[in-house]
Amino acid sequence: MGQRFEDLLLPHLDAAYSLARFIARDPAAADDIVQEAYLRAFRAFDSYRGGDARSWLLPIVRNCSFDWSRSRSSAPGGASAGGPVPDPDELPGELEGPEELAVRGNEIEEVRAMIRSLPEPFRETLVLREIQELSYGEIANITRVPVGTVMSRLARARRMLTAAAERFL
Amino acid sequence: MSACADKELLLQALLDGELDAANTAACEAHLENCPGCQAEWARLLELRGRIRVPGVAYEAPAALRGRLEAALRAARAADARPLADTRTAAAVRTPATEVADTSWWRPRHGRIFPWAFSAALGATVATLCLVLFVGLPVREIDDELVASHVRSLLAAHLTDVETSDRHVVKPWFAGKVDFAPPVLELADEGFPLVGGRLDYIQERVVAAIVYRRRQHVINVFVWPAGSQLPAQHAVHRDGYNLVAWRLGGLQFWAVSDVDAADLQQLRAAFTAHANL
Numbered sequence: 001m002g003q004r005f006e007d008l009l010l011p012h013l014d015a016a017y018s019l020a021r022f023i024a025r026d027p028a029a030a031d032d033i034v035q036e037a038y039l040r041a042f043r044a045f046d047s048y049r050g051g052d053a054r055s056w057l058l059p060i061v062r063n064c065s066f067d068w069s070r071s072r073s074s075a076p077g078g079a080s081a082g083g084p085v086p087d088p089d090e091l092p093g094e095l096e097g098p099e100e101l102a103v104r105g106n107e108i109e110e111v112r113a114m115i116r117s118l119p120e121p122f123r124e125t126l127v128l129r130e131i132q133e134l135s136y137g138e139i140a141n142i143t144r145v146p147v148g149t150v151m152s153r154l155a156r157a158r159r160m161l162t163a164a165a166e167r168f169l
Numbered sequence: 170m171s172a173c174a175d176k177e178l179l180l181q182a183l184l185d186g187e188l189d190a191a192n193t194a195a196c197e198a199h200l201e202n203c204p205g206c207q208a209e210w211a212r213l214l215e216l217r218g219r220i221r222v223p224g225v226a227y228e229a230p231a232a233l234r235g236r237l238e239a240a241l242r243a244a245r246a247a248d249a250r251p252l253a254d255t256r257t258a259a260a261v262r263t264p265a266t267e268v269a270d271t272s273w274w275r276p277r278h279g280r281i282f283p284w285a286f287s288a289a290l291g292a293t294v295a296t297l298c299l300v301l302f303v304g305l306p307v308r309e310i311d312d313e314l315v316a317s318h319v320r321s322l323l324a325a326h327l328t329d330v331e332t333s334d335r336h337v338v339k340p341w342f343a344g345k346v347d348f349a350p351p352v353l354e355l356a357d358e359g360f361p362l363v364g365g366r367l368d369y370i371q372e373r374v375v376a377a378i379v380y381r382r383r384q385h386v387i388n389v390f391v392w393p394a395g396s397q398l399p400a401q402h403a404v405h406r407d408g409y410n411l412v413a414w415r416l417g418g419l420q421f422w423a424v425s426d427v428d429a430a431d432l433q434q435l436r437a438a439f440t441a442h443a444n445l
Contacts, residue, residue, distance in 0.1 A: 010238070014226065014228050021227045031233050034237075035233065035237065108225055111222065129185065135185075154185070165219065
């Protein structure tokens with residue numbers, strides 16, 4: 001079982017990390033979330049019935065990410081879910097703050113910052129579509145909303161991104 | 170001019186390849202004659218062009234990949250191993266390896282997921298560590314250290330915390346590694362402190378303290394000393410020099426392309442300044 005799990009799931013580590021990182025907006029948390037997601041996936045591997053392993057893994061990553069967001073928003077002094085994530089306890093080098101400051105002039109970091117600036121659920125919908133390149137149906141399955149909702153969230157996310165892009169330029 | 174209100178979602182679906190043939194044709198026909206929708210279409214294309222650039226998606230850090238691969242290998246080994254063997258292995262496991270092993274499944278930043286660590290997986294990881302931590306040839310460590318050093322120079326990830334102030338670097342490591350690496354300011358000795366970083370050596374998260382020597386970078390890797398390594402060790406590999414020493418229960422490896430003599434000088438300065 002270990003070998004099969006590895007062959008099927010490890011190739012999607014970058015996808016898992018990218019999703020966790022965009023949802024959590026915190027590099028250190030993304031590490032923990034992905035580690036937790038793989039552990040949960042490993043334990044639940046019996047329930048994997050074939051098919052696209054990434055589509056099986058990403059909902060687990062998503063759940064772990066939102067568990068993390070919830071645990072953080074319910075913690076005393078924690079940032080509210082979906083809001084910006086300044087945390088006084090965070091250590092230098094891991095703040096999103098300096099990351100945002102280093103953004104200007106770097107096209108890739110600018111785009112990442114624009115995506116990070118989107119509120120949920122628009123951020124995850126856009127990431128699943130544009131970064132993970134999933135279909136509307138797959139996104140609907142993962143986020144557990146109707147396809148129509150996926151479409152309207154995407155449209156809204158793209159409008160917000162265009163506005164954000166104009167601010168950046 | 171803005172897009173027709175009833176076409177906004179259709180244009181998105183066209184962009185996303187979600188329209189069937191008939192709707193695609195209809196939508197494209199409409200686009201030809203509607204300047205408002207043409208503008209909206211151009212906006213969507215431009216936005217996609219900006220987002221779908223290689224590098225926007227994040228890549229998993231090497232240390233995370235290493236931790237997962239190691240844990241999965243452990244799980245696989247445990248799968249293949251009869252139960253009796255596992256028990257024997259557990260019985261001869263030393264307290265030191267117990268401390269070393271399960272730490273890499275623990276979230277590094279507090280227990281976000283306190284329910285995460287099953288006893289079963291912990292046991293398989295422990296089993297693997299017994300295999301890994303005993304009798305590793307020094308040569309493999311050398312190679313790993315050189316690879317880590319080179320990676321730290323290439324990946325624009327030399328430091329996680331960049332400062333010449335050891336009072337910042339030292340606390341930064343607390344809670345990220347299960348030992349307290351001494352962080353010394355050696356600028357007076359010609360080794361200015363650049364910062365600190367987490368790295369991954371020998372299947373465990375280690376501290377990397379970064380110094381500069383003229384224009385060269387020196388990585389000092391630190392982790393709890395095991396018995397399998399020589400107390401002092403110096404070697405030249407692939408154009409890099411490595412100098413190892415042990416101090417206060419910790420193993421230190423300095424890796425750089427500076428002269429071996431410089432590294433020996435760093436070792437001497439480090440040993441002299443450390444209150445271990």
